[in-house]
Amino acid sequence: MKIQRISDALSIKRTVDGGTNEQLLAVKAIVENVKLDGDAAVKRYTERFDGVVLDSLLVTLDEIDEAYADMEDEMLAIIQEAASNIRSYHEQQLRPSWMTTAENGTILGQKVTPLDSVGVYVPGGTAAYPSSVLMNVIPAQVAGVERIVMVSPPGKNGKVPAAVLVAADMAGVKEIYKVGGAQAIAALAYGTETIKPVDKITGPGNIYVALAKREVYGDVDIDMIAGPSEIAILADSTARANEVAADLLSQAEHDERACSVLVTTCEELAQKVLVEVERQLVELPRRDIAAKAIENFGAIYIAADLNEAVETINQIAPEHLEIITENPMELLGRIRHAGAIFIGRYSSEPVGDYFAGTNHVLPTNGTARFSSPLSVEDFQKKSSVIVYSETALKENGQKIAAFARLEGLEAHARAIEARFK
Amino acid sequence: MKIQRISDALSIKRTVDGGTNEQLLAVKAIVENVKLDGDAAVKRYTERFDGVVLDSLLVTLDEIDEAYADMEDEMLAIIQEAASNIRSYHEQQLRPSWMTTAENGTILGQKVTPLDSVGVYVPGGTAAYPSSVLMNVIPAQVAGVERIVMVSPPGKNGKVPAAVLVAADMAGVKEIYKVGGAQAIAALAYGTETIKPVDKITGPGNIYVALAKREVYGDVDIDMIAGPSEIAILADSTARANEVAADLLSQAEHDERACSVLVTTCEELAQKVLVEVERQLVELPRRDIAAKAIENFGAIYIAADLNEAVETINQIAPEHLEIITENPMELLGRIRHAGAIFIGRYSSEPVGDYFAGTNHVLPTNGTARFSSPLSVEDFQKKSSVIVYSETALKENGQKIAAFARLEGLEAHARAIEARFK
Numbered sequence: 001m002k003i004q005r006i007s008d009a010l011s012i013k014r015t016v017d018g019g020t021n022e023q024l025l026a027v028k029a030i031v032e033n034v035k036l037d038g039d040a041a042v043k044r045y046t047e048r049f050d051g052v053v054l055d056s057l058l059v060t061l062d063e064i065d066e067a068y069a070d071m072e073d074e075m076l077a078i079i080q081e082a083a084s085n086i087r088s089y090h091e092q093q094l095r096p097s098w099m100t101t102a103e104n105g106t107i108l109g110q111k112v113t114p115l116d117s118v119g120v121y122v123p124g125g126t127a128a129y130p131s132s133v134l135m136n137v138i139p140a141q142v143a144g145v146e147r148i149v150m151v152s153p154p155g156k157n158g159k160v161p162a163a164v165l166v167a168a169d170m171a172g173v174k175e176i177y178k179v180g181g182a183q184a185i186a187a188l189a190y191g192t193e194t195i196k197p198v199d200k201i202t203g204p205g206n207i208y209v210a211l212a213k214r215e216v217y218g219d220v221d222i223d224m225i226a227g228p229s230e231i232a233i234l235a236d237s238t239a240r241a242n243e244v245a246a247d248l249l250s251q252a253e254h255d256e257r258a259c260s261v262l263v264t265t266c267e268e269l270a271q272k273v274l275v276e277v278e279r280q281l282v283e284l285p286r287r288d289i290a291a292k293a294i295e296n297f298g299a300i301y302i303a304a305d306l307n308e309a310v311e312t313i314n315q316i317a318p319e320h321l322e323i324i325t326e327n328p329m330e331l332l333g334r335i336r337h338a339g340a341i342f343i344g345r346y347s348s349e350p351v352g353d354y355f356a357g358t359n360h361v362l363p364t365n366g367t368a369r370f371s372s373p374l375s376v377e378d379f380q381k382k383s384s385v386i387v388y389s390e391t392a393l394k395e396n397g398q399k400i401a402a403f404a405r406l407e408g409l410e411a412h413a414r415a416i417e418a419r420f421k
Numbered sequence: 422m423k424i425q426r427i428s429d430a431l432s433i434k435r436t437v438d439g440g441t442n443e444q445l446l447a448v449k450a451i452v453e454n455v456k457l458d459g460d461a462a463v464k465r466y467t468e469r470f471d472g473v474v475l476d477s478l479l480v481t482l483d484e485i486d487e488a489y490a491d492m493e494d495e496m497l498a499i500i501q502e503a504a505s506n507i508r509s510y511h512e513q514q515l516r517p518s519w520m521t522t523a524e525n526g527t528i529l530g531q532k533v534t535p536l537d538s539v540g541v542y543v544p545g546g547t548a549a550y551p552s553s554v555l556m557n558v559i560p561a562q563v564a565g566v567e568r569i570v571m572v573s574p575p576g577k578n579g580k581v582p583a584a585v586l587v588a589a590d591m592a593g594v595k596e597i598y599k600v601g602g603a604q605a606i607a608a609l610a611y612g613t614e615t616i617k618p619v620d621k622i623t624g625p626g627n628i629y630v631a632l633a634k635r636e637v638y639g640d641v642d643i644d645m646i647a648g649p650s651e652i653a654i655l656a657d658s659t660a661r662a663n664e665v666a667a668d669l670l671s672q673a674e675h676d677e678r679a680c681s682v683l684v685t686t687c688e689e690l691a692q693k694v695l696v697e698v699e700r701q702l703v704e705l706p707r708r709d710i711a712a713k714a715i716e717n718f719g720a721i722y723i724a725a726d727l728n729e730a731v732e733t734i735n736q737i738a739p740e741h742l743e744i745i746t747e748n749p750m751e752l753l754g755r756i757r758h759a760g761a762i763f764i765g766r767y768s769s770e771p772v773g774d775y776f777a778g779t780n781h782v783l784p785t786n787g788t789a790r791f792s793s794p795l796s797v798e799d800f801q802k803k804s805s806v807i808v809y810s811e812t813a814l815k816e817n818g819q820k821i822a823a824f825a826r827l828e829g830l831e832a833h834a835r836a837i838e839a840r841f842k
Contacts, residue, residue, distance in 0.1 A: 074823070075827060078820045078823055078824055082824065089521075089529055092519060092521060095516065100510075106777070107764075108779060110514070111753070111762070115790070116757065127830075128827070129828055131828065200791050218788075220791070221791035221792065240839075242839055243839045246832070246835050246836040246839040247839075250832045253832040253833070280832075284832050284835075285829075286829075286830075286831065290832065335804065336537065337534070337804075339804060340805035340807060341532070342807050342808075343808045345811075345840065346809045347809040348814070348837055348839075348840065350822075350825055350836050350837055351809050351817075351837070353825070354825060355817055357529055359805065362805070363802075367639075367642075370536055370641070370642035371642065373804075381789070381791055381793045382794060383760060383761060383762050384762065384783070386768050386773050386777050387750075387763075388763075388765070388768040389765075389767055390766075393772070399499045399502065399503075400771055400775050401771075402495070402499055403503065404771055404775060406584055407550055407552065407584075408547070408548040408706075408707075409548075409674060410706045410707065411667070411670045411701075411707065412774060412775075414701070415664075415667040415668045415771050416771055418661075418667040418668075418769075419769065
């Protein structure tokens with residue numbers, strides 16, 4: 001990490017990992033075999049990749065009970081409160097079907113319908129991510145999706161981590177399978193004897209999961225393929241260096257390729273943050289990961305003024321943006337591109353990762369220019385509704401026929417005219 | 422086309438054309454060369470594929486004036502009225518930014534922002550498609566997109582068809598380039614000396630355009646890759662066979678791979694429609710195309726009752742659905758999957774293609790299970806907004822830190838705690 005002039009800020013160029021050819025071929029083979037052999041293939045891959053032989057893929061009610069017993073009451077209450085906050089926020093996103101009516105009898109509208117079924121992938125590995133369960137399941141549930149399936153790879157003990165099971169149960173998931181990797185994505189997309197297929201698959205995963213999602217996309221819908229986490233902090237001289245540094249490190253600990261950027265109008269802050277990052281870094285349990293991220297994708301930029309700083313942020317289009325300035329609210333209207341905007345000193349980014357209620361699934365890698373946070377709308381779709389009365393068609397039929405003929409589509413014109421023969 | 426029992430209805434299996442390897446390699450080369458050589462490459466490809474040598478890619482104001490002069494006044498008025506209807510409908514889709522406030526100072530919300538820039542592709546070839554211009558440009562404009570660029574291949578005379586230019590001008594496009602094919606998509610995605618890059622590309626095109634859109638996806642956003650057009654008609658004994666047949670043929674004339682399906686509870690209607698389709702087909706200018714579509718992708722299914730008919734429609738998830746029954750409105754709530762729903766005898770599908778105001782860019786190939794018509798929302802994106810006060814963070818900070826530690830993310834916990842040191 002070093003201090004740079006703003007002109008260097010846009011040289012940061014990052015790409016989403018596309019996987020190797022070997023990985024892609026492996027994924028294609030797994031998907032094909034799950035299509036052919038169903039449960040048998042899924043169990044074979046689970047034995048090979050997770051090292052467990054499973055009789056049954058379905059998580060039982062006993063396993064859920066056991067998971068609750070494994071958790072401390074205080075932690076259960078925190079997860080419950082987070083779930084409740086996430087639910088409240090996402091309920092604000094619900095939009096009704098609507099229509100307009102005209103005196104000639106025309107009715108036009110949009111009918112909003114939830115997806116029939118959704119599959120949520122929850123990654124395994126050394127840590128458990130109950131927050132990921134809440135962030136993917138709750139918007140689907142608020143949207144009205146009837147069937148929400150969760151899949152997560154079993155650990156060596158044949159179990160899914162307690163915190164993940166508890167979060168799923170609290171969010172209302174009734175169907176959980178101990179399957180991970182590309183085989184889980186294939187099972188969700190094409191179905192097996194045990195797992196009925198779904199219409200959309202969401203949730204993060206490793207490169208095999210990402211490639212499998214790309215592979216099945218089109219047959220089912222998927223959410224975005226997320227890149228490594230990013231934070232940009234826009235700060236002036238009122239920001240505290242230790243807080244800014246701590247927030248930069250909170251993203252850096254996610255991934256060696258995570259990106260932490262400070263854009264500031266204050267050279268003194270820049271110098272202090274540089275020192276603080278080094279000081280705090282060595283005390284972190286995940287310092288090896290965070291150090292690589294800071295070294296390769298960390299940067300501090302000095303802007304001449306807030307205008308230049310804001311323009312730089314818009315060009316970066318970061319996943320997470322913190323604004324820690326004297327009057328942060330007055331900058332909100334000028335931020336055009338950011339996944340989530342955290343305003344003021346007390347809105348530290350982890351507030352949004354876990355608890356405030358906003359979604360932590362956000363556009364990365366500059367895609368905030370055209371993409372949005374995961375939302376209720378990702379689990380609904382719309383149908384246009386058109387009602388034309390006899391009067392309306394009499395009024396407009398000849399115009400419609402003329403337009404069709406202009407495009408050389410005679411059968412379109414005749415379909416209209418058939419009504420008046 | 423033949424009459425079949427409902428059990429055969431779901432055997433219709435269609436796939437989107439993925440292109441050949443040769444086509445894919447050609448597209449990759451074109452994209453690469455436009456990236457390297459900019460305008461020079463674009464002009465070379467225009468000479469090779471469109472057979473025209475262009476000095477300037479930009480359509481001039483003189484060319485626009487000429488286009489208006491080429492059109493009949495009556496037709497201009499019809500396009501203008503269609504544009505106005507499309508604008509009114511899409512304005513209903515606008516949703517404001519919103520926020521919630523809590524007494525502890527927390528503010529949560531969603532900020533809605535238009536995309537900065539959008540490129541609309543309009544296909545060339547023998548026919549001109551001004552309706553496609555309106556359907557892609559107007560939602561972007563209603564969304565608030567500042568820069569809307571249109572590209573369309575020049576004809577042998579070096580010009581874009583008058584109807585296309587007029588529609589673009591009426592919709593408010595200020596920047597039109599005479600470029601088509603994969604080279605147009607590459608220019609929009611990566612920019613050339615003349616054409617500045619855009620953030621999203623929409624609009625239909627041939628297989629080279631579709632492959633190029635896939636190729637640039639991720640660097641910019643794209644709309645859906647549409648498959649051939651589809652119509653399903655749900656009709657009972659109250660429907661008129663000649664009208665049903667005309668509507669089936671109006672889709673069939675689009676493409677040899679278009680799909681026209683009737684699902685009816687009335688065997689007599691089925692027999693009559695079969696006869697009518699054959700009778701009307703031979704009189705169509707595009708009978709060669711329509712005949713192939715009807716032969717390969719046309720079908721009439723007899724359902725035992727309306728329940729079975731509705732369920733079949735939901736399984737097909739058609740792009741266009743017409744409901745021509747005694748009480749069509751009472752079925753609307755039971756239709757879960759369809760791109761656009763046309764209700765009653767006078768709501769013939771071409772009403773929506775050109776004039777009513779709804780969008781004619783719709784999900785094909787069963788993707789109405791999870792996709793929506795093109796809308797204003799496709800040209801906007803959202804940012805989450807989080808304001809936590811000191812009080813709010815004091816209330817909740819320890820819970821957030823505990824949740825972070827449960828996931829093994831110590832730096833997240835410390836970022837919160839840094840505020841209270």
